[in-house]
Amino acid sequence: MLNFLTFLFFLNFLTHGNAQTPVPYPYRSCLSGNFTHNSTYQSNLNLLFSNLSTNGPPRNRFFNTSIGRPPNDAVYGLFQCRGDVTDAVCRTFLATATRDAERLYCPLRKGAVIWYDEIIFRYSDQPFFSTVSSNPSMQLQNTGDIDVDKARFNQLVMSTLRATAAQAANASLVGNFFATQMANFTEDLTLYTLAQCTGDLSNTDCEGCLRQATNSIPSCCSNKRGGRVLLPSCYVRYEVYMFYELTPTNSVPPPATPPLLPSSPPPGERRSSTVLIVAIVAPITVSILLFVVGCCFLRLRAKNRYSAAKEDSVVNEMTTVESLQFDFKTIEAATNKFSEENRLGEGGFGAVFKGRLENGQEIAVKRLSRGSLQGSEEFKNEVMLVAKLQHRNLVRLLGFCLEGEEKILIYEYIPNKSLDFFLFDLEGQRQLDWLKRYKIINGIARGILYLHEDSRLRIIHRDLKASNILLDKDMNAKISDFGMARIIQMDQTQGNTNRIVGTYGYMSPEYAMHGNFSMKSDVYSFGVLVLEILSGKKNNTFYLLDLAEDILTYAWKLWKDGTPLELLDPMLRDNYSRNEVVRCIHIALLCVQEDPNSRPSMASIVLMLNSYSVTLPLPEQPAFFMRSKDNHITMGSDHSTNKSIQFSVNETSISELHPR
Numbered sequence: 001m002l003n004f005l006t007f008l009f010f011l012n013f014l015t016h017g018n019a020q021t022p023v024p025y026p027y028r029s030c031l032s033g034n035f036t037h038n039s040t041y042q043s044n045l046n047l048l049f050s051n052l053s054t055n056g057p058p059r060n061r062f063f064n065t066s067i068g069r070p071p072n073d074a075v076y077g078l079f080q081c082r083g084d085v086t087d088a089v090c091r092t093f094l095a096t097a098t099r100d101a102e103r104l105y106c107p108l109r110k111g112a113v114i115w116y117d118e119i120i121f122r123y124s125d126q127p128f129f130s131t132v133s134s135n136p137s138m139q140l141q142n143t144g145d146i147d148v149d150k151a152r153f154n155q156l157v158m159s160t161l162r163a164t165a166a167q168a169a170n171a172s173l174v175g176n177f178f179a180t181q182m183a184n185f186t187e188d189l190t191l192y193t194l195a196q197c198t199g200d201l202s203n204t205d206c207e208g209c210l211r212q213a214t215n216s217i218p219s220c221c222s223n224k225r226g227g228r229v230l231l232p233s234c235y236v237r238y239e240v241y242m243f244y245e246l247t248p249t250n251s252v253p254p255p256a257t258p259p260l261l262p263s264s265p266p267p268g269e270r271r272s273s274t275v276l277i278v279a280i281v282a283p284i285t286v287s288i289l290l291f292v293v294g295c296c297f298l299r300l301r302a303k304n305r306y307s308a309a310k311e312d313s314v315v316n317e318m319t320t321v322e323s324l325q326f327d328f329k330t331i332e333a334a335t336n337k338f339s340e341e342n343r344l345g346e347g348g349f350g351a352v353f354k355g356r357l358e359n360g361q362e363i364a365v366k367r368l369s370r371g372s373l374q375g376s377e378e379f380k381n382e383v384m385l386v387a388k389l390q391h392r393n394l395v396r397l398l399g400f401c402l403e404g405e406e407k408i409l410i411y412e413y414i415p416n417k418s419l420d421f422f423l424f425d426l427e428g429q430r431q432l433d434w435l436k437r438y439k440i441i442n443g444i445a446r447g448i449l450y451l452h453e454d455s456r457l458r459i460i461h462r463d464l465k466a467s468n469i470l471l472d473k474d475m476n477a478k479i480s481d482f483g484m485a486r487i488i489q490m491d492q493t494q495g496n497t498n499r500i501v502g503t504y505g506y507m508s509p510e511y512a513m514h515g516n517f518s519m520k521s522d523v524y525s526f527g528v529l530v531l532e533i534l535s536g537k538k539n540n541t542f543y544l545l546d547l548a549e550d551i552l553t554y555a556w557k558l559w560k561d562g563t564p565l566e567l568l569d570p571m572l573r574d575n576y577s578r579n580e581v582v583r584c585i586h587i588a589l590l591c592v593q594e595d596p597n598s599r600p601s602m603a604s605i606v607l608m609l610n611s612y613s614v615t616l617p618l619p620e621q622p623a624f625f626m627r628s629k630d631n632h633i634t635m636g637s638d639h640s641t642n643k644s645i646q647f648s649v650n651e652t653s654i655s656e657l658h659p660r
Contacts, residue, residue, distance in 0.1 A: 026097075027230060029136035031111030031124055041075065041110065041125070044068035048077045048123060049098035057081055057090040062199030064129055066613040074613055075110075077123035080198040083178025084245040085118045097121040113232045117243075120198060122232055127614055130200045130607050132209045133232035139216060142226030142239065150223045153191075156183055157238055160193045161217060165210035165236060168195040169203055177206045177234075180244050192242050197234040202453045202603045209234035324387060324399040331355065331401050331408055335365055344417065345467075354413060362413035363398060367406070383409065386482050389455055393447030395470055395480040411480070415473050418480075419533075420466035429536050429569060434576035436475050437533050441584060442609055443477030444469060448526060449602040451479075452519045460486050460517055464525035465506045466532055486517065505539035505550065509623040510596055520596035523605070527591025530584055531555050536569030552592055552622045559589060559619070583608070589619035 035041040044067040051065050064078035079097065081090035093116050101121060106112040111124035113136060122128075146153045160183045168179035177197035185191050195214075197206035213229040213236045221227025221238075228237035237243070334355035335342050344352045350368040357363060386397040386409075401408035419440065422428030432440075444464075451459040461479065468481040508524035510516045528539055531551045539551045558564050564585045568576065587608050593599050598620055600608070608614050 023138070023140060026105070026114050026116045027138050027140070028105045028112060028114040029138065030106035030109045031113070031136075033110035033125060034108050035110055036108070040068070040073045044073055044075045045102060045123065048075050049101070052077055052079055053095055053098045057087050057094065061085070061087075061090050064200055066127070066129075066611065070127075070613060070615065074127075075123060075125055076127050076129065076613060078121075078129070078198060078200065080120045080196070082118050082194075082244070083176065083196055084180065086245075089118055093119045094121070115230045115235065120232070120235070128232070129611070129614065130202070130205075130603050131233075132201065132205045134209070134212055136232070137216075138230040139220035140228050140230070141221045141224045144225040146223050146225055153185055154218065154222055156185055156191055157193075157217065157221075158214070159183075160191055161195065161214045161236055161238060164193045165195040165214050166207070168197065169207035169210055171203075177201065177203075182242075185240075189240055190242075191238060191240060192244070193236070193238045194244055195234070195236045198232075200607075201233060202601055203458075204453075204601075205603075206234065210236060324383075324397070326399045326401045326408070326410055328401050328403045328406055328408070330357070331365055331410065334358075334363060338365075338367060355410075364411045364413045366409040366411065368408070388457065389451070389459075389482075391447060391450040391455070393443045393477055393479060394450065395478045414470040414478060416471035416475065418467050419469040419471060419477070422471070423466055423532060423536055424538055429571045432536075432571075434572055434581070437572075438577075438580055438584070439475065440469070440471070440477045441530055441533055442606075444479065444526065444529060445602060445606050445609060447477065447479040448522055449606050451485075452522070452602050457487050458519075460519060461522050461525075462486060462511075462517060463503060463506075464522055464529060465503050466529060466538075469529070508596065509594060518596060519601070520599045523591045523599045523602060524596075526602075526605070527588040527599075528552070530588035530591070531567070534569065534581065534584060534588070535567050536571060555585065555589060556622055559585065579612070583612075583616070586616050586619065589622065590616065592622040593620045594623035595620070 035045075048065065048067045051067065052063060057063075061081035061083070062078070064076070066074060066076045068074040079094055081094070085093075097114055097116065097119060098121075101112055101114055101123070102109075105114060111122070111126070113120075113122040115121075115138065160181055164179050164181045167181070168177045171177050171179070177199065178195070180192070180194045182193070183191045195210050197209055201209065209231060213231050213234055216229045217227060217236065217238075220229065226237075226239035226241075228235060332338070334357050335353040338351070338353055342353045342355065344354050344364065346352070350366060353365045353367065355363045355365050383397070383400045386395070390396075395414065396412040397409065398412060399410040401410070416422075422432050448461070448464070451461060459482075461482065462484045463481060464479070468479065470478045470480050472478060504512065506525040506528050508517075508521040511521045528551065532539060535551060535555075537551065555564070555567050558566050564582055565578065567585060568581055587600075587605060590598075590600055591605070604614075608616060
């Protein structure tokens with residue numbers, strides 16, 4: 001084993017050491033703060049190293065954990081192997097890092113960041129998970145210079161690195177923030193680039209970290225044949241040789257440059273050169289003209305076909321889910337012609353029925369009412385969204401039916417109905433002990449995180465509420481009803497609409513009042529949901545009980561008074577974890593803060609729910625929803641401008657045009 005490690009380090013020296021800035025390898029930075037021998041911190045650090053080494057390499061070759069209790073003896077650590085290395089190489093360097101980090105590289109230091117070519121390894125006495133860390137940083141350059149056309153080479157480096165960083169940040173797999181690319185500079189010189197983030201970051205945070213690293217390249221590595229910027233949370237690198245193991249994931253053509261002017265040919269060759277040029281250029285020009293004309297013709301024909309059959313375009317746009325289309329007669333037979341005894345309930349856009357297919361499979365059929373506000377576009381939106389989503393905490397779409405005025409969605413049948421059937425019913429509440437409620441809260445959080453960060457799309461649900469959370473036979477939460485969901489670009493943080501859709505009481509103030517929606521709008525709805533799950537009461541129940549306040553006001557007063565446990569459903573009695581309940585209330589109040597920027601991301605929320613090593617910030621006053629006797633709702637806090645809009649008493653999903 002020792003000989004194998006020696007060979008690896010020798011190989012790294014030959015491949016990288018001579019070319020790079022003379023910095024001790026592995027590259028490392030020791031953090032401030034010391035500990036003493038045989039202290040509790042050292043014991044926890046040894047346990048952390050053992051835990052990391054034992055758990056490596058998992059999926060995506062990333063793992064993080066913490067040992068001990070804050071603030072004095074807790075230690076946090078993670079490793080991230082490069083996306084192209086094998087499990088064996090990852091395991092080897094992880095073993096080396098955990099063996100030598102404290103003993104050789106940073107003895108008696110409470111923290112360190114260590115960069116091998118194949119792995120990032122870091123530990124600290126301060127929590128850093130799911131947070132972009134830009135310090136300490138390290139910049140390394142290849143000592144060799146580019147000899148010709150330096151400006152074009154620098155331009156190619158930056159454009160290729162930015163493309164690589166964008167590809168890494170938009171990775172579809174959870175935590176798989178890794179990408180490589182290549183681009184040809186000359187016939188004899190190829191540029192290779194790599195970008196990677198640690199797996200605890202969100203897509204947005206990864207993008208920001210890689211942007212910072214990439215923007216540092218010109219200051220360190222202009223005109224150099226290679227360079228890298230190393231940050232604790234991410235790094236970028238480029239070389240003129242292939243320094244990674246994978247076949248490049250993409251190829252970027254070099255930016256267009258003016259052709260070099262040829263030297264004048266001898267007089268005897270000018271005539272033949274002209275003939276040769278004409279012979280080459282003429283066919284190319286004719287081919288380009290024919291191609292352009294052909295494209296215009298095809299585009300015009302496609303446009304005419306669309307105008308002639310607008311209704312058919314709904315189905316045509318669903319080519320990716322054509323195999324999911326059901327015949328109307330099949331659905332009619334499965335639901336016994338949509339009989340009343342098969343009716344499960346009423347959704348925001350129509351009735352839901354239980355059905356059974358010929359093969360015995362039970363299904364839930366959502367039949368849109370003909371007077372529903374959800375037309376073909378909303379229907380298509382829900383089909384296209386849900387068909388592409390696969391997560392254990394999202395309801396699974398089995399198919400759809402679109403015939404004439406009939407718009408039907410076929411889902412997996414969830415036997416336990418929706419959360420509100422249990423949460424707001426005395427008999428149902430008895431079935432929801434604390435462990436089930438805590439499991440449901442975690443499931444909802446993970447489902448929203450998938451929508452926001454981990455799916456191939458970035459999706460804002462816009463109608464999260466108890467009736468849209470279904471429970472399977474094992475009481476796993478499944479988010480449903482995507483008719484109002486909106487897709488935003490991966491680099492987009494928010495959107496705006498004149499059409500306000502959702503349910504009052506769950507809608508964030510900035511969305512209800514101004515039509516501004518974002519991922520933080522869903523975070524707000526999640527916070528309201530958590531308070532309902534904890535209390536066993538609807539958001540507007542407090543007003544109906546003549547308390548003249550909603551659940552946010554009530555929870556905030558209890559929090560300020562130091563009696564948050566009074567919010568808890570009396571049905572739970574003493575069968576709950578006090579720490580978990582208080583932490584959930586704390587997280588919920590962070591989610592419903594008036595300023596969207598103050599609300600945590602879903603990635604942070606999932607981490608908060610599952611790790612007591614994360615220190616929670618103090619919540620600020622939420623935006624209160626005060627109801628008046630004429631059923632109007634005023635949104636705002638003590639320091640905000642109040643504005644009134646009509647309140648929907650029955651809390652069904654509504655759709656209104658908001659004047660702007």
